[in-house]
Amino acid sequence: MKNIVILISGSGSNMAAIVRAAEQGRWGERLNARVATVVSNRADAEGLRFAKDHGIATAVVDHKGFSSREAFDEALMAEIDRFEPVLVVLAGFMRILTPAFVAHYEGRLLNIHPSLLPAFPGLNTHQRALDAGCQFAGATVHQVTAELDHGHILAQAVVPVLQGDSAEDLAARVLTQEHLMYPRAVAEFLRNLPL
Template sequence: MMHGGEPAEERRVVVLISGNGSNLQALIDAQASETGLGGQIAAVISDQPDAYGLERAQQAGIATEVLPASSYKNRQEYDQALLRLLNDYQPDLVVLAGFMRILSPDFVIRYHGKLLNIHPSLLPKYKGLHTHRRVLEAGDGEHGVSIHFVTEELDGGPLIIQARVPVEVDDDETSLARRVQVKEHLLYPIVVRWFLQGRLQLQGNQPELDGQPLPKSGVLYQEEA
C-alpha cells in the first residue's frame, strides 16, 4: 500500500519501559486488533533487566533490549548509548510507557516531536511521582491521565489529550490507580495511532490534530454514549 508516493514500509515505534508494561500491553493489543496501530512496534527497551514488560514484548514476538543504568557513569553517557541503540531501529516515534528515567536535553531535542509520554494526573497538576497519593491527600474531587509530547521540562511538554476520573469517597491509592490505568490503556493506543497515521504532529511547540491546533489542555476525552 502506497501513501503519497512514499514506500509501503510501516512506520516504526520503539517503546521505553522500566516495569510491568501494562501500557505496552495496551499498544501490543491494539497492534493485533482489527483497527491496528498504524505501524509496528519495532522494539521494546528497558533500563531494568527484570521488567515484566520485556516478557510481554517477547511473547508478542517483538525485539527487546536491556540498557541498565548501572553500566554508565552518568545520565549523559546513558542517553548517548540509548540514542545509539534507537538509531539501530530508526523509529518514527518513541513512546515512554512507565520509563522511570529523566531524559537529558540532548535526547529530548534529538527526538523533538517524536517523543510521547503518559502521566497519571491532569497536568499541569501533580508532575513527578506518587500522583494518586497526592490527589487523595489534597482532597481533590477528580484525577486523571495526560498524554503529552516530551520537552526538556519534566512532565511539562505540550498536552495532546486528557481524561478525567472522579475521586470516590472510599478510594485508596490502589483503587484510584486502577481506574486511572483503565483510561491510560484506552488513550495511549488512540494517540499513537493518530501520530502514526500522520494526523497528529508537533509544529514548533504546538500540537496539531488533523491540521488544527489543539487547546493548551489538549483534547478532553469523552466516553462515547
C-alpha cells in the same frame, strides 16, 4: 514502515495495551506502522517477556552500567536509532531523560503521566490528588520536553475520586483509562504524520 520504539522499566502494561491495539487494529495495514522494539533499562522488567511473546525485538540498556546520565542516554539513543523510529513512546520508563535525549527526538517523543497535567507533575500523583481534595483525577498523554511532565497535551482521561479512595484504588481506576487512551493517542499521532 513507521517504526515505534517503546521504553519500559517494569510490567509494561501500557506497552502491552499499545501492542494489543496495534495487533487488533491492524496498524501495519492501516497505518503502515509497527512496534519495532521494546527497550528497558532493567533486565528483569516483566514487560520484556510480553514483547518477546508477541514477536517484538527487545533490548536492555541497564542504566547501572553507566557513570553518568548522559552516557546512559547516549547508549539508549544508539539502541533506539537502530530502528529509525518515527515515534518513541515512554510507557512506565522510570528515568529522567537529559535535554540532549529529548532534543534528539523532539516532536516524536510521547509520555503518559498519571495526573491531569499541569496538575501534579512528578511522583506520588494519586496521593497528592487525594491530599488536595480533588473530585477528579486522571491521566495525560503529552509530548515530552526538557521540562518534566510538560509539553503539548495530546489526550486526557478523567476519572472520579470516590469517597474512601486510597492512592492504590485511584491508581487502578486511572490505569484502566490509561490502557484505553494511550493506544488511541499513539494511533492518532501516527495518522497525523506526513507520508
